[in-house]
Amino acid sequence: xxxxxxxxxxxxxxxxxxxxxxxxxxxxxxxxxxxxxxxxxxxxxxxxxxxxxxxxxxxxxxxxxxxxxxxxxxxxxxxxxxxxxxxxxxxxxxxxxxxxxxxxxxxxxxxxxxxxxxxxxxxxxxxxxxxxxxxxxxxxxxxxxxxxxxxxxxxxxxxxxxxxxxxxxxxxxxxxxxxxxxxxxxxxxxxxxxxxxxxxxxxxxxxxxxxxxxxxxxxxxxxxxxxxxxxxxxxxxxxxxxxxxxxxxxxxxxxxxxxxxxxxxxxxxxxxxxxxxxxxxxxxxxxxxxxxxxxxxxxxxxxxxxxxxxxxxxxxxxx
Amino acid sequence: xxxxxxxxxxxxxxxxxxxxxxxxxxxxxxxxxxxxxxxxxxxxxxxxxxxxxxxxxxxxxxxxxxxxxxxxxxxxxxxxxxxxxxxxxxxxxxxxxxxxxxxxxxxxxxxxxxxxxxxxxxxxxxxxxxxxxxxxxxxxxxxxxxxxxxxxxxxxxxxxxxxxxxxxxxxxxxxxxxxxxxxxxxxxxxxxxxxxxxxxxxxxxxxxxxxxxxxxxxxxxxxxxxxxxxxxxxxxxxxxxxxxxxxxxxxxxxxxxxxxxxxxxxxxxxxxxxxxxxxxxxxxxxxxxxxxxxxxxxxxxxxxxxxxx
Numbered sequence: 354x355x356x357x358x359x360x361x362x363x364x365x366x367x368x369x370x371x372x373x374x375x376x377x378x379x380x381x382x383x384x385x386x387x388x389x390x391x392x393x394x395x396x397x398x399x400x401x402x403x404x405x406x407x408x409x410x411x412x413x414x415x416x417x418x419x420x421x422x423x424x425x426x427x428x429x430x431x432x433x434x435x436x437x438x439x440x441x442x443x444x445x446x447x448x449x450x451x452x453x454x455x456x457x458x459x460x461x462x463x464x465x466x467x468x469x470x471x472x473x474x475x476x477x478x479x480x481x482x483x484x485x486x487x488x489x490x491x492x493x494x495x496x497x498x499x500x501x502x503x504x505x506x507x508x509x510x511x512x513x514x515x516x517x518x519x520x521x522x523x524x525x526x527x528x529x530x531x532x533x534x535x536x537x538x539x540x541x542x543x544x545x546x547x548x549x550x551x552x553x554x555x556x557x558x559x560x561x562x563x564x565x566x567x568x569x570x571x572x573x574x575x576x577x578x579x580x581x582x583x584x585x586x587x588x589x590x591x592x593x594x595x596x597x598x599x600x601x602x603x604x605x606x607x608x609x610x611x612x613x614x615x616x617x618x619x620x621x622x623x624x625x626x627x628x629x630x631x632x633x634x635x636x637x638x639x640x641x642x643x644x645x646x647x648x649x650x651x652x653x654x655x656x657x658x659x660x661x662x663x664x665x666x667x668x669x670x671x672x
Numbered sequence: 673x674x675x676x677x678x679x680x681x682x683x684x685x686x687x688x689x690x691x692x693x694x695x696x697x698x699x700x701x702x703x704x705x706x707x708x709x710x711x712x713x714x715x716x717x718x719x720x721x722x723x724x725x726x727x728x729x730x731x732x733x734x735x736x737x738x739x740x741x742x743x744x745x746x747x748x749x750x751x752x753x754x755x756x757x758x759x760x761x762x763x764x765x766x767x768x769x770x771x772x773x774x775x776x777x778x779x780x781x782x783x784x785x786x787x788x789x790x791x792x793x794x795x796x797x798x799x800x801x802x803x804x805x806x807x808x809x810x811x812x813x814x815x816x817x818x819x820x821x822x823x824x825x826x827x828x829x830x831x832x833x834x835x836x837x838x839x840x841x842x843x844x845x846x847x848x849x850x851x852x853x854x855x856x857x858x859x860x861x862x863x864x865x866x867x868x869x870x871x872x873x874x875x876x877x878x879x880x881x882x883x884x885x886x887x888x889x890x891x892x893x894x895x896x897x898x899x900x901x902x903x904x905x906x907x908x909x910x911x912x913x914x915x916x917x918x919x920x921x922x923x924x925x926x927x928x929x930x931x932x933x934x935x936x937x938x939x940x941x942x943x944x945x946x947x948x949x950x951x952x953x954x955x956x957x958x959x960x961x962x963x964x965x966x967x968x969x970x971x972x973x974x975x976x977x978x979x980x981x
Contacts, residue, residue: 407788432788443782447701459693460789508790 359418360385360512360543361406366415368401368567375401377567378415383512383545383560388538390554391547392663393564399547400440402564403516406545407437420511433461436505436542440516442497444490450476451485454504461508475503479533495526502533506542513537515546519553531557551663563663585610588626588635590642591651596622599649602641608634621650693791694799695806702807712814719757719818726753747825752926754819755836759843759918762808763876766844767868769804770851772861774976779861793976797969800852801845808844812837831935835925835954842961843918847872849968856975880920883913900944907940907950915956925954 361383368376376398383389393399404410405417408428417424420434445453454472463471476482479499484492492500498518505513518534519527535557538544548554554561555575562572571578592599596614603612608630615623628634635654642649702708730749734742774796777783786796822828851868858864887909914920925935932938935954939947 404784407784409784409787429790432790435788437785437788439781439784441781443780443785445697445701445780445782447704448697452697452700456693456697457785457789459696460786460791462790465691504785 358384360387361389361417361419361545363402363406363417364415366402366405366417367413368398368405368410369413375567376405376412379564379567379569381417381562381569382572383543385511385543386538386541387560388534388544388558389546389560389562390558391545391562391564392551392554393547393549395549397564398567399549399564400516401567403437403514403545403547406431407435407514408432433508434511436508436510436513438501438505438513438515438518440520440547442494442501444497446490448489449486450481450489450492450500453489453500454507457504458507463508471507475506478506478536479503480529493526495522495529498522498526498530499533502530502537506537510542512543512545515544517548518546519548519550527553584629586628586630586635587655588628588638589615589651589653589655590624590626590649591618592622592624593648593650594622595647596624598645599624599642599647602645602647603638606634606638606641609638692795692799692802694796695803698799698803699806702803708807712811715761715811716814716818719754719815722757723750723754723818723821726750743825744827747822747827750825751819751822751828751832751836754815754822755840755922756919758812758815758840759922761811762840762844763847763872763918764869765811766804766808766847767851767872768865769807770800770848771855771865771868773800773804773852774855774972775858775861775864776855778859794973796976797852797856797972801848801969804848804851805841805844808848809841812840812844829929832926832929835929835935836922838958839918839922839925839954842958846961846965846968847875849965849972853968853972853975856972876917876919880913880917883916887913900942900946903942903944904948907948911950911953912956915953915960918957921953921957925952928952 359382361381363379363381366376366379366381367374379398379402381402391399391402401410405412406419406424408424408431411425419431422430422434424431445456448456451472454475455468458468458471459465472485473482476485479502481492481496481499481503484496489497489500502513502515502518505515515534519530522530531553534544534546538557546558559574560572561575561578563570563578571581573581590599590603600612603609603624603626606628608628609626610629611625611627613625613627615625617623626638628638639649639652642652726749727746730746734745772779774783777786819833847868850871851864854867854871855861855864858867887906890906890909914924928938929935929952935952937949937951940950941947
């Protein structure tokens with residue numbers, strides 16, 4: 354049974370197409386209110402998982418729950434709870450922007466009298482109010498993507514399931530979509546989105562799931578994943594002088610595994626410290642240097658970017 | 673910012689017929705711009721030109737043979753000609769509207785979007801059918817003034833007009849539903865169109881030829897027996913064959929109306945002198961076409977409902 358804090362939950366999910374196993378014993382956990390980045394190389398099983406969660410296909414084995422409802426037993430309740438955006442934009446010829454939203458709002462059983470105000474609100478949110486009466490097919494790709502996002506919100510769903518929302522967009526449109534996702538999360542929506550572009554995920558998501566060959570490689574908060582896949586933290590210290598003394602002091606701090614010399618920069622000495630402890634340990638490290646009156650001019654933790662984490666998790670099969 | 677999700681009673685007639693989002697969307701698209709009106713104008717111009725040709729041809733020949741124009745015959749021929757053209761158009765326009773209805777959603781990549789909404793499968797299929805029928809109705813209604821010209825000449829009763837309308841609507845209904853059925857089975861609209869037209873052509877031309885040949889062979893073997901039962905069976909078999917075909921149904925119904933003055937049942941005297949009761953073919957035709965429409969409608973809904981395994 355699904356728990357209340359989790360908006361999406363799968364247990365041992367399997368999807369086979371003949372001999373091909375697209376999703377292999379996948380257990381997914383998305384907490385309510387999260388921005389969950391579902392990352393993996395092309396063909397890893399992201400879209401198949403999303404199609405199961407949106408009731409478009411049935412799993413071969415395992416369970417999947419969205420908002421507490423089984424996708425197999427209660428597909429209608431699941432559809433009411435989700436806003437789905439596939440990785441392509443479905444275009445109707447001969448349809449104006451407002452008509453597109455009106456049609457889908459009607460499909461979600463929104464009463465006719467409420468639709469005009471709703472459409473105006475949605476268009477304002479995605480910054481398309483000025484294109485209200487234009488034909489959908491005349492919009493740019495980025496605008497279509499924003500219109501698609503507006504469509505997913507028509508029935509005020511709890512969770513948005515977005516398949517590659519930034520795929521194929523120019524940098525500006527990509528940033529706009531990213532900002533919209535953050536805005537939607539601020540509105541209280543849980544966002545579950547897939548991507549094979551790490552930059553899209555790294556900047557906005559609170560949670561991360563890394564999938565490869567249909568299997569979940571790692572999942573959790575971004576911090577947890579970094580910790581899980583890259584347990585060592587890296588601190589760079591810049592000193593004016595007394596390098597050996599500093600090395601000596603650092604060796605005595607609990608959690609320090611290695612202290613290495615880095616090439617000098619503008620005549621300043623630099624050290625790289627590999628550390629396995631928590632933030633209290635880092636504070637203790639700084640205090641150890643300061644209490645000896647060492648001339649520290651810079652003390653910074655190197656943030657390991659998600660790309661490095663991803664490369665390690667997916668054995669390099671990244672596209 | 674967004675509206676509260678409303679839940680209205682499911683299955684209400686208003687929701688299905690008049691509040692169907694698919695009907696509204698399809699009609700908006702179809703009637704937008706000049707295209708719909710250009711099609712209607714060309715259709716009426718062709719129909720008008722054809723009616724004029726019939727008038728000229730029939731009045732000429734009628735004057736030549738009897739010395740004076742038989743206005744009743746002109747009226748009947750004019751009416752019959754227009755109905756025949758309408759039947760041809762309905763048989764081939766109705767499936768054209770629906771053969772791409774579901775497969776077109778797949779091609780436009782909107783099928784998945786629709787299936788993740790709360791729109792029931794039957795509302796999607798019904799919406800496609802109703803929007804197609806609405807345009808067919810428009811074509812048929814627009815031709816009524818042309819048909820009415822026949823009344824100036826006489827020889828045509830209101831009953832004939834109503835019956836011809838019923839037969840045309842039934843034809844459009846079944847052929848539209850068959851279009852939706854093949855569209856729901858096909859990934860591409862092109863293959864759906866090919867299958868639909870093959871089926872429509874089979875019903876219009878193929879089936880009568882096959883069943884007619886069978887009835888003829890049976891007739892020849894029965895006539896050698898010369899039994900009244902065999903003659904009755906043959907009559908009913910022929911009646912059934914004719915009832916599968918809209919054109920044959922229309923012609924025979926009109927013949928029975930003029931000959932027997934009835935649109936229901938009538939008595940027929942067999943070669944042995946006994947009489948049997950027969951039904952005007954438009955009745956079994958309507959029942960058969962309605963049943964087939966319901967069957968194909970249910971099959972289409974099931975197909976749309978099916979979740980990919």
